[in-house]
Amino acid sequence: MSYKVIMQKKTNYLYHYTNLSALASILKNVTIRFFPLDTMDDMDDGKTSDFSYARKYVFCSSWTDISEESIPLWSMYTNEMKGVRIRLPKNPFEEYIWDNDVFIGKDNHKEPYFISQNDALGDNYTVAALFKNMFLNKVEYTNNYDMLFPKIKTEEKKDIRIYMKGVGQYKRKAWEFQREYRYRLVVFPKRLDFRDMSNSMKDLYDRMQAGYPLQINYIDLRIKKEYLSNIEILGGPKMTEGDKILLQELVKQFCPNATLKYSDLKIR
Numbered sequence: 001m002s003y004k005v006i007m008q009k010k011t012n013y014l015y016h017y018t019n020l021s022a023l024a025s026i027l028k029n030v031t032i033r034f035f036p037l038d039t040m041d042d043m044d045d046g047k048t049s050d051f052s053y054a055r056k057y058v059f060c061s062s063w064t065d066i067s068e069e070s071i072p073l074w075s076m077y078t079n080e081m082k083g084v085r086i087r088l089p090k091n092p093f094e095e096y097i098w099d100n101d102v103f104i105g106k107d108n109h110k111e112p113y114f115i116s117q118n119d120a121l122g123d124n125y126t127v128a129a130l131f132k133n134m135f136l137n138k139v140e141y142t143n144n145y146d147m148l149f150p151k152i153k154t155e156e157k158k159d160i161r162i163y164m165k166g167v168g169q170y171k172r173k174a175w176e177f178q179r180e181y182r183y184r185l186v187v188f189p190k191r192l193d194f195r196d197m198s199n200s201m202k203d204l205y206d207r208m209q210a211g212y213p214l215q216i217n218y219i220d221l222r223i224k225k226e227y228l229s230n231i232e233i234l235g236g237p238k239m240t241e242g243d244k245i246l247l248q249e250l251v252k253q254f255c256p257n258a259t260l261k262y263s264d265l266k267i268r
Contacts, residue, residue, distance in 0.1 A: 014063035014090055014181050017073045019083040020246060023233070026086070027254035030228055031220035032093070034059035034185055037168045041076070042175060046168040049149040053211035058167045059219050061183045065138075069265055072177055074236055081238035081267065084247065090181075091136060092227040114221055121191060125214050128186040134165045139180040141173045148172065153205070160205045183221075189214055229257045237263035 018026075026032065037046030037055035040062075046055030064073065074081045095112035113120070113129035120127040142148065150166035164186045171180070189212040190204050235247055239262065251258050
């Protein structure tokens, strides 16, 4: 007996639904904006069982791999279906080599990060750019309580460790229709030097446990210009003629080589 193995085709692109105003910012600034998990529409998003405020320190941008138009996503994220859906390759961001890599303690380290050193290190925060294993992940959907609300702190012989990988990795099955891919950045509420972590972790833990405020409300990552010039933009199914004129002007001004299309859906 023989069996035919069906291989699922890997997606090279991701899609993001948004409104015209946000698109204007993306095209003008050549950036994608990340927001904290505690501002997302799922009010349980990123909660943990042992840290009340952990999710405010994980910033994300939400995408999907669904190439077909999604009526729920049009409805939820594009201002009454008058916005757009953009398509970009996975990990479309600029890469930066740091002069002095505080994350691993090497001055000559040449591994690129998706954020510049100046943007990652603030007076009272550190964007943990080294956490590449959680930068782009496919959201997993479950109703398992321990996965939805994970424990992220361990303590051995007064050595405190905080594991942020599970924060925002899981959502309830009710959200499964989104088929979400999520870019995530951990932002610690302290300027850290990872060469001296043993002395930093206790203070960092206390700050995170108390919900210590950050100086920033969002993070912008720059898009590689060659990707922006080849962006695909799909206009929403309820766009007015005025909306289409505004969209065409945005494309003409900021990315004239973009592929511009309009939704095939007919929705009253």
